[in-house]
Amino acid sequence: MVDNAARDALRAFVSERDWAQFHTPENLAKSIAIEAGELLECYQWNAQGNEQAIRDELADVLSYCILLADRLGLDAEQLVLDKLEKSRAKYPVEKSRGRSDKYDQL
Amino acid sequence: MVDNAARDALRAFVSERDWAQFHTPENLAKSIAIEAGELLECYQWNAQGNEQAIRDELADVLSYCILLADRLGLDAEQLVLDKLEKSRAKYPVEKSRGRSDKYDQL
Amino acid sequence: MVDNAARDALRAFVSERDWAQFHTPENLAKSIAIEAGELLECYQWNAQGNEQAIRDELADVLSYCILLADRLGLDAEQLVLDKLEKSRAKYPVEKSRGRSDKYDQL
Amino acid sequence: MVDNAARDALRAFVSERDWAQFHTPENLAKSIAIEAGELLECYQWNAQGNEQAIRDELADVLSYCILLADRLGLDAEQLVLDKLEKSRAKYPVEKSRGRSDKYDQL
Numbered sequence: 001m002v003d004n005a006a007r008d009a010l011r012a013f014v015s016e017r018d019w020a021q022f023h024t025p026e027n028l029a030k031s032i033a034i035e036a037g038e039l040l041e042c043y044q045w046n047a048q049g050n051e052q053a054i055r056d057e058l059a060d061v062l063s064y065c066i067l068l069a070d071r072l073g074l075d076a077e078q079l080v081l082d083k084l085e086k087s088r089a090k091y092p093v094e095k096s097r098g099r100s101d102k103y104d105q106l
Numbered sequence: 107m108v109d110n111a112a113r114d115a116l117r118a119f120v121s122e123r124d125w126a127q128f129h130t131p132e133n134l135a136k137s138i139a140i141e142a143g144e145l146l147e148c149y150q151w152n153a154q155g156n157e158q159a160i161r162d163e164l165a166d167v168l169s170y171c172i173l174l175a176d177r178l179g180l181d182a183e184q185l186v187l188d189k190l191e192k193s194r195a196k197y198p199v200e201k202s203r204g205r206s207d208k209y210d211q212l
Numbered sequence: 213m214v215d216n217a218a219r220d221a222l223r224a225f226v227s228e229r230d231w232a233q234f235h236t237p238e239n240l241a242k243s244i245a246i247e248a249g250e251l252l253e254c255y256q257w258n259a260q261g262n263e264q265a266i267r268d269e270l271a272d273v274l275s276y277c278i279l280l281a282d283r284l285g286l287d288a289e290q291l292v293l294d295k296l297e298k299s300r301a302k303y304p305v306e307k308s309r310g311r312s313d314k315y316d317q318l
Numbered sequence: 319m320v321d322n323a324a325r326d327a328l329r330a331f332v333s334e335r336d337w338a339q340f341h342t343p344e345n346l347a348k349s350i351a352i353e354a355g356e357l358l359e360c361y362q363w364n365a366q367g368n369e370q371a372i373r374d375e376l377a378d379v380l381s382y383c384i385l386l387a388d389r390l391g392l393d394a395e396q397l398v399l400d401k402l403e404k405s406r407a408k409y410p411v412e413k414s415r416g417r418s419d420k421y422d423q424l
Contacts, residue, residue, distance in 0.1 A: 006182075018203050029160075034362060045347065051130075059188065064133065065171065077112045080172065091123060146245060229414050251347050270395040
């Protein structure tokens, strides 16, 4: 996130409400899991969820992820890029193409 | 995400492996919940988790979130900004400052 | 659970290891969410999971649920029966038959 | 669960509403994760949750667990007892007493 608009807006939102006191890494990790459950609820009984609800819940998961990264002094986009490097090694193209198996089952 | 480096790298990673066939919105929502559980595991018994594990698991949650947004034709950063507008209305500064209560309890 | 065999075996398992110190209600609630994610992983990419893995993960979710109920001085089976009474009121047979909608959408 | 009161009551509840059609193992696994997130929400910002909400959410997780076990032809209580046997082998008393480490770190 080169211009970090989302992170900066989240920082301002939290700061104005004096909520950083609640945002321990552990509480943020819980919040990510809670919001991930709400996102999953959009798909509880069928593969097609309500679009506005999906947007809202996905935004909530993303927001807490960005806040946790920021709290830990990390850049969300860089985290993804770093992990992709590992995943490329764990899932070589020739072994994993067209397969959903875990790396230790390839 | 102005330059969308993470999204583009994820797209290439998935495309090279022909994995888009597995990435239905429902499967991605499940994946987000699964990875959120793994992130939470870093904090299962204490408030201080292993830093490298946290980075990896947080990256996994973020990656599936970006993939789901992309699959739905949405921009992850814009989603966060749009949701923040709603949250500002639900949590007015004067009512919510210093309180962790849900908006319907303020 | 009239004879409470599972609860008693779990109590003995925890006591022998001196693990009650880790089993705060909050930590048990996190553990339930973590294990629920592992159970879901059995169904991440398809509807048919590995049977032994499903048994193990479902057992883990159940075990932490029974431990949390016990920690709170509650009986797991009674909890289910009490909640069913509420659910019968929220989902009247004539309104909810054959429909997966939430009670506030019926 | 020797008398299986909860399982039988759940079966009747589902049958009266013709809901078995929605209760694929995959949907039940999603439901467990969703309800586990709602239970965790009781502890999102503090260690002390609302007691009635905890009861209700814990009951929901338990109910879907019992339904999944039943759908797979398994007995919930037996699952817990079988898994405990494995856990005793993975966590020998002398190695794990008073420690919250995972078995591969003991």
